[in-house]
Amino acid sequence: MGNSGEVPADRIRHLNEAFSSFAATSGLLERYYDMLREKVRYLTVELEERNEQLKAALADATSAKDSLRCILQSMAEALIVLDRDGNVAMVNRAAVEMIGPSAADAVGRPFESLGFSLVCEGGDTALVANGKRFDVFASRSDVVDPEGAVRGCVLLIQDITRMKELESQSERNRRLIRMGEMAAKIVHEIRSPLCSIELYATMLESELGDGEASRLSRGISSGILSLNNILTNMLLFARQQKPSIARIDAASVVGETLRLLEPMTASRGIPVDRDIAENPFLAGDAELLKQVLLNVVLNAVQATNDGGRIGVSVRREGGGAVIEVSDEGEGIREENLERIFDPFYSTKVKGAGLGLAIASRIMEAHRGFIRVRSAPGMGSVFELHFPPATAREEPAA
Numbered sequence: 001m002g003n004s005g006e007v008p009a010d011r012i013r014h015l016n017e018a019f020s021s022f023a024a025t026s027g028l029l030e031r032y033y034d035m036l037r038e039k040v041r042y043l044t045v046e047l048e049e050r051n052e053q054l055k056a057a058l059a060d061a062t063s064a065k066d067s068l069r070c071i072l073q074s075m076a077e078a079l080i081v082l083d084r085d086g087n088v089a090m091v092n093r094a095a096v097e098m099i100g101p102s103a104a105d106a107v108g109r110p111f112e113s114l115g116f117s118l119v120c121e122g123g124d125t126a127l128v129a130n131g132k133r134f135d136v137f138a139s140r141s142d143v144v145d146p147e148g149a150v151r152g153c154v155l156l157i158q159d160i161t162r163m164k165e166l167e168s169q170s171e172r173n174r175r176l177i178r179m180g181e182m183a184a185k186i187v188h189e190i191r192s193p194l195c196s197i198e199l200y201a202t203m204l205e206s207e208l209g210d211g212e213a214s215r216l217s218r219g220i221s222s223g224i225l226s227l228n229n230i231l232t233n234m235l236l237f238a239r240q241q242k243p244s245i246a247r248i249d250a251a252s253v254v255g256e257t258l259r260l261l262e263p264m265t266a267s268r269g270i271p272v273d274r275d276i277a278e279n280p281f282l283a284g285d286a287e288l289l290k291q292v293l294l295n296v297v298l299n300a301v302q303a304t305n306d307g308g309r310i311g312v313s314v315r316r317e318g319g320g321a322v323i324e325v326s327d328e329g330e331g332i333r334e335e336n337l338e339r340i341f342d343p344f345y346s347t348k349v350k351g352a353g354l355g356l357a358i359a360s361r362i363m364e365a366h367r368g369f370i371r372v373r374s375a376p377g378m379g380s381v382f383e384l385h386f387p388p389a390t391a392r393e394e395p396a397a
Contacts, residue, residue: 135160137160270308331375
């Protein structure tokens with residue numbers, strides 16, 4: 001019988017085999033663990049990269065969406081987007097401005113809730129909303145996804161009201177140009193016989209002396225002067241005048257203009273008081289400035305009753321000059337003062353309404369202006385304000 005403290009050899013062998021198997025298994029597990037840990041690390045890095053890519057893609061998509069919304073909101077054309085059910089999905093700023101603030105509240109509601117209508121009139125289309133009417137060009141396009149399914153539609157409305165107004169204005173300008181050309185031809189045809197009549201009337205007045213017949217002859221001359229002034233105003237209105245600026249003295253302009261009006265003032269017994277103590281130089285076109293003064297003085301003569309008086313004075317002011325024309329007429333109402341320089345506006349039954357309009361236009365071309373003081377029953381005072389003449393402007397020949 002052996003010693004009880006000794007371990008049998010076969011058990012030691014089995015134990016060694018068990019330890020060897022455990023060691024081999026532990027090594028294998030350790031290798032698998034290392035492989036798993038490496039795989040986890042790889043997947044973690046890849047997941048982080050994918051997350052960064054997704055974040056970048058989301059940021060790009062958000063930026064693109066914001067950019068697209070900004071572009072759509074900044075469009076001058078009204079844009080209305082409808083979903084497949086016909087409800088409003090989006091309206092841009094131009095649509096809100098055209099249709100009204102209620103358009104912004106219509107998102108999610110039926111198209112009819114926008115509260116506007118498109119009216120076709122012949123070949124034109126008009127949009128009517130909140131009592132306003134716009135000339136528009138409208139188009140409708142379907143929104144189709146990549147599979148070809150219709151997901152809604154887009155309505156684009158372009159406001160062409162201003163364009164239509166410009167077209168109308170251009171057409172009016174073309175008509176006015178044609179009218180101006182026609183007026184120039186008519187004026188030319190009328191002026192020739194008028195000049196002959198005026199010549200014969202002047203010759204007849206010089207032979208008749210100071211009798212009644214001579215007074216009648218002066219009446220003919222004044223009538224011809226009035227007609228000739230109307231024709232001149234028509235030409236000046238039809239053709240934009242560019243002044244030939246030169247240095248001229250005010251006294252010569254006033255004197256020559258009043259000499260032209262002598263037959264008219266004499267026939268109506270209207271004396272003209274002159275006050276030209278100062279004689280400043282003017283920078284302007286002598287012939288055009290004579291037309292200005294002729295129109296203003298003629299307006300005063302027509303406003304003054306027979307026997308009334310007209311005053312014409314010249315003074316220096318602020319380095320420039322002022323020619324003042326006053327009359328003892330009926331005066332001008334306050335509501336008419338703003339309109340007397342409008343073309344074709346006249347309070348006279350037979351007035352063409354061009355004289356003061358032409359005078360104002362010529363003064364503006366000379367960098368000057370006309371100021372009026374008037375009250376009903378108190379007569380009127382017209383002040384022609386001229387800027388200072390410069391040293392570069394040489395005296396007129």
